[in-house]
Amino acid sequence: MPLVNMTVNGRPVAREVEANTLLVLFLRETLRLTGTHVGCDTTQCGACVVHVNGRAVKSCTTLALSCEDAEVVTIEGLSDGEALHPMQAAFREHHGLQCGYCTPGMIMSAVGMVRRLGTDLDRDTIRDELEGNICRCTGYQNIVEAIRAGALAMADRPDA
Amino acid sequence: MREFGIGQSLPRTEDLRLVRGTGRYTDDIAPAGSARMYVLRSQHAFARIGGIAIDAALEVPGVLAILTGADATADGLGGFTSMVRRTGPDGQPNFEPPFAVIARDVTRYVGEPVAVIVAETLNAAKDAAELIEVDYEAQPCVADLALADAPGAPLVWEQCPGNLCVLTEVGDKSATDDAFARAAHVAQVDFRISRVAVSTMEPRTAVAEWSEADQRFTLHASIQNPHMSREQLAGVLGLPSHRIRAVALDVGGGFGLKGVPHPELALVMWAARRVGRPVRWTSERSEGFLADCHARDQIVHAELALDEEARFLGLRVRVKANFGAYLSLAGVHCALGNIGGLSGVYVLPAIHGEIRGLFTHTVPIGPYRGAGRPEASMMIERVIDVAARDLGMDPAELRRRNLIPADRMPYDTGFVFTYDSGDFPASQAKVQEISDWNGFERRRAGAWARGRLRGIGMAHVIEIAAGQLDEMGAIEVDTSGAIAVTTGMQNHGQGHETMYRQLIAEFMHVPPDKVSVRDCDTDQIPYGFGTGGSRSAVVAGFLLETLASKVIAKGKQVAAIMLEVEPDQIDYREGAVFAARDSNRSATLAEVARFAHQPMHLPPGFEGGLSHRQMTRLAGPTFPNGCHVCEVEIDPETGHLDFVGYWVSEDVGKAINPMIVKGQVHGGVVQGLGQALGEYIHYDEEGQLATGSFMDYQMPRALDMPAIGIVSSDTPSRNNPLGIKGCGEGGTVGALPAAMNAIADALGPLGITNFDMPATPQRLWRAIRDAGGMPHAMAAE
Structure with missing residues (x-):
């Protein structure tokens, strides 16, 4: 399986993934960051939006492998410690x-x-x-x- | 107002985790070693299954088990039962096929489970599903309600000729016939209430584990009513219900859908026991469109009889309601259980209805916000607007003339309901003022001058809330004085965790940060009805007040021992302090709680601890009400409709948290407007679902929806001491008829008298074109 490297919520991660793994499942199932949700299967609902290199993207239609070297921020990474964003x-x-x-x-x-x-x-x-x-x-x-x-x-x- | 108590718009406690993404939805929990379940579904609306070949699928690496109807028969799996039974056409109890959890030798709707694949990964399960060969022998089917009772229509069940399952009459036929016989005018309308998909943003989902040691299931699921679901699942699986622990954590929307047990809950439990591993299942959205119970889907004929002074004499309705292929837990209830809403807020001396419930080759019908209330409201409120148009009257004036006066409360409608309270004329006056109802014709003329059609619609709302009067709860005080609240109701967006804290602050003077609210869990509390029917605020208000008073009474006994006075000398005061009257001796709730947990200090026989659990029963249901006004503008060239204004006056009785009440109204209204505007489930002639994703099924989006103006017109309920009425469903109950009345009003000048939802651009454009378009003379006026 190919290896993917990215930064998620400020932490570097390197994991082997199947090539067809979607970013949202990589976040939810591999990294157990379950704040990002799946609400549909046609890229309509936006429950899965995360930031990739500062841009809001739908992680249900983004391959994890396409985020090589990317900075990914999820809802869990938005707040600064105790204080809410x-x-x-x-x-x-x-x-x-x-x-x-x-x-x-x-x-x-x-x-x-x-x-x-x-x-x-x-x-x-x-x-x-x-x-x-x-x-x-x-x-x-x-x-x-x-x-x-x-x-x-x-x-x-x-x-x- | 007490700090943190009733009546304050406190921000919600649960938001602290939900906005951080640290909520705990069922699919977020993945027990160690869990396997995944995928459901292979019928591709045919009606087919005999000759055989299912699974050998090739079993070879897929990672596959743990493939289960079919034959396995279900061998294991004795049953089906879900209907909670409501009425009469069939022969006057006997209606035919009730169990809602099968997996097809045996026949499939009766597209999406019906045919095989269950359990595998190490979801991809493996899906790969295996593609290799399963099902030998279908397709049969002619009927999916459209309008055709279900046509001569020669294919039968869903041989036991039900004409697909007629339920035939019931309500009201007084002879009195209604008399009323129509002496009417000066009879207004009539035919319409269809479309079929919709509830579409909670969190799909249905469940995780099941079987403990061989305990001989017991643990089910975590996205459900509104763990206790009722457990009972139903125990029946399907053939176990006593105590062998199932059902838990609902955070639930991403319910609206009735998740109050109905669905086949996959039973299948995931069955699969977990068969493979000896925890098993996870989560619906995909396209699966949800196929297999979530749909809602509404009725064909209505309504007639209103009026006298010379435009006073209502009688209402007559004939309704055909779709049940789908099986009866879901609440399918019959949706068609009949809330029909009492037909009487509206009006003096309406005679009502008669005939309701036919029909089977079709479609997924079963279940509840959706209102569950029959919006349908009943459509019937009375649409026909009133038709009468007003017939008579050339302002629909607001026609309503005003027929409203139940406030001084006649409590009011026995003579039909089904007795209303405990409400001031409908005041409510209508308030919404007319904030909507500038009287200035509408100017706005219409302005729109015409711009080449646009404009319409306004009004609808009164009245709905039964908290019809399920009973609930169980517990308040437990620990040795630090912190309070845990448990009830059999379940929070899925309504803000229970905040509301309970406000009630505890009110009754026990304890700040929110010292209160915790437990998940709805059948191991935490032995009974619960769950959340639904706009009940939670009403039920919780009475339940927690009762529990709190018992705990305080017990605390006074303990404090009396501590402070060495008689219990009747103890007062419970602000700041959660037990004080001995006429003295300076006192003890805090925490001190009393600690003392109560030290039996060595208590007299022999005195029951230690400081907690109380009981069931309560409300004196009666409540009737939240209100008056809605919707204003629309339609571009006749494109058929595009804009909701240009929406206003609500609402009577929820005493509001515990007005911010949450307004949020419930907003959300409810938009669910009604969404159905009016674009949501629409369509099956083709083959029973194939044509609207099976958010690409084809038009969910309301922010840019389609108006800002909603709300004014309170609250009158306290007389059926509970706090005067709370509830607020969950009224928004939808009002929005559907208000929107359809507004659309009819916009189209009326073109001579269009029957326009059914949804008001999509294509359908509006065609209706306007067929009527000859917008005359230039109108635009010039």
Whole structure:
């Protein structure tokens, strides 16, 4: 089996994987990082979004081998120790989650959105940008509020 | 308001793990040495199975076992039973085929389990599945409800001619006939309530282990009701239920789907026992579309009789409801159990309904948020709008004229329900104000000037909540004064962990960080009904108040011993302190709890410890209600529909956490709007599922959905001391008819009177084109 090397949440990992192993299964089953979820099999729902080299990607349609030498950050790697990342805190503060299953992907997409589009996001932009993330519980309204607030909070945290 | 107590919008405790990705969903646990299960499913809607060849598949490296219907028969596997029984066409109890967990010699829906493959890896199991040869002899089938009772339609069950399983009447036929005979006007409408897939974001999933030493299963599963699931699974597997421990950890959405035991729960347990290893199973999304119980799917004819002053005289409905190929636990319930909602919030002297439940070659129907409530609400609320249009009346005025006045509470509808409380006129007035209902015609004219159709729709909501009155719970205080709460209800997004902490803060004055909430686990508590039917807040409020008062009473006895006074001299005060009245002596809850766990200090015969467990029974169900307004705009050139506004006035009684209540309303509304807009399960003539993934099944997305304005119009329930009513399902109950009324209102000026969900661009565009398009005269008005 081929060997893959990558950095996950700041730690170097090197593992043998079958060539057809998807990144999401590599994270969940091999590394036991189960915060990244699988909600569909057609790259529609976004429960599996992680950051690869700073970009939000759907790990259900990314081969683990394609992440050779990449920096991968999952939901578990977003917060700095005990303190929540501003986007995580905003989701809690604004009740942007109910069952929590889509939440890791939502938060990783939201942080990616801020990195691409800046910290002052209007609600229509946020709704458009969430095209690739499905939530069944919240009706999206509080997710939109959470992302708007989380983005503004990230403005005060340039490192976030 | 007490700090952390009832009525505060506290952020949720459970979020602390969920936003970090450290939740514990069932698929996150992978016991050492666990194998994987994959299910081979029927490719045919109706076929005889001549044989299943598994030899080649068994050769795949890593395969541990392949099990088929023949093995199930040899092991005596049964099927799930229906929790509701009604009458068949002959007046006898309806035919009830057990919901088989694996096909024997016949398959009756596409996706029915045919073989189970257990292997070291999922890939090995899937590779093996491809090598299994099933000898199908396909038969003609019927998948469409509209054709299920057509002459000559293929029969799902030979025992049920015409595929008619249940034929039931509700209400008073002769009184209703009389009402129609003297009516000044009769409004009529025919519509179809589409078939939808519940589609929780977390697919169904389970991990089973069999202990040979204990002769006992442990099942971790994504389920809403471990106790009820356990009973059903014990029946299928032929064991006493105490040989199963069922546990639900974090569950990624339920909405009724996960309250219904599904075949794979039994199969994964069976497989674990057969291979002697823990076995994991997780549905893929495409599998879920095939094999998760679908929901709704009814064909309705409704008629409303009105007098000269537009007062309602009677309602008549004829309903055909799809059951699928088998009866799921709650399939019959969905068609009949919540039909009481037909009476709405109106003075409606006579109601009669005839409900036919039919088998088709499709996956069984199960509950989905509302479970018959949105359907009943559609029937009364759609026909009211049709009557208003017939009479040239404002639909809001027609409703207002017929509302049950607040001063007639409690109100016996004369049909099924007796409403305990509610002020429907106030609720309607509030939503009319925040939606600027009276200014709508200006907005419509503005839209027409822009070449757009615009419509507004109103729907009142009333739903029975907490109809399952009983529940068990426990409060246990440890020697540090920390409190553990256990109930038979299960948290899958509703915020139970936060709500229980708020209730404990209210009743026992203990801060949230000293309270823990246990997982719903049949080993932790012997009984539970689980979560469903908008019950948890109502049930928990009464249950935890009762438990807390018992624990405090016991604490007073202990404190009395400690402080050397009589128990009736002890008060329980803010700060969780037991104080001797008229003295400076007191003891904290932690001190009392520690003392209570030192039997050597207690009098002989005094029961040590500080905890209490019991069942409670509510005095009655509650009736959360509200009034919804939906506003839509449609582009006649493209058929694109925008939800341009949505407003709700809600009466949930006393809200424990208003933030959570609003979240429940948002989510419920969007599930209703999603069905109105685009969600649609379609089987073709061969019974093949045409909408089997999120590529073909249009889930509501953020950009399709409106912001929702909510105003409270709460009146306390009289059926529980805290006045709580519940809030889980009302959003969906209101949104489906409000949206369809708004769409009908937008299309009405074109002469379109019957437009069924879903309102996809293609269907809207075609309906508008068939009606001759949007006249230029309208746009010029």
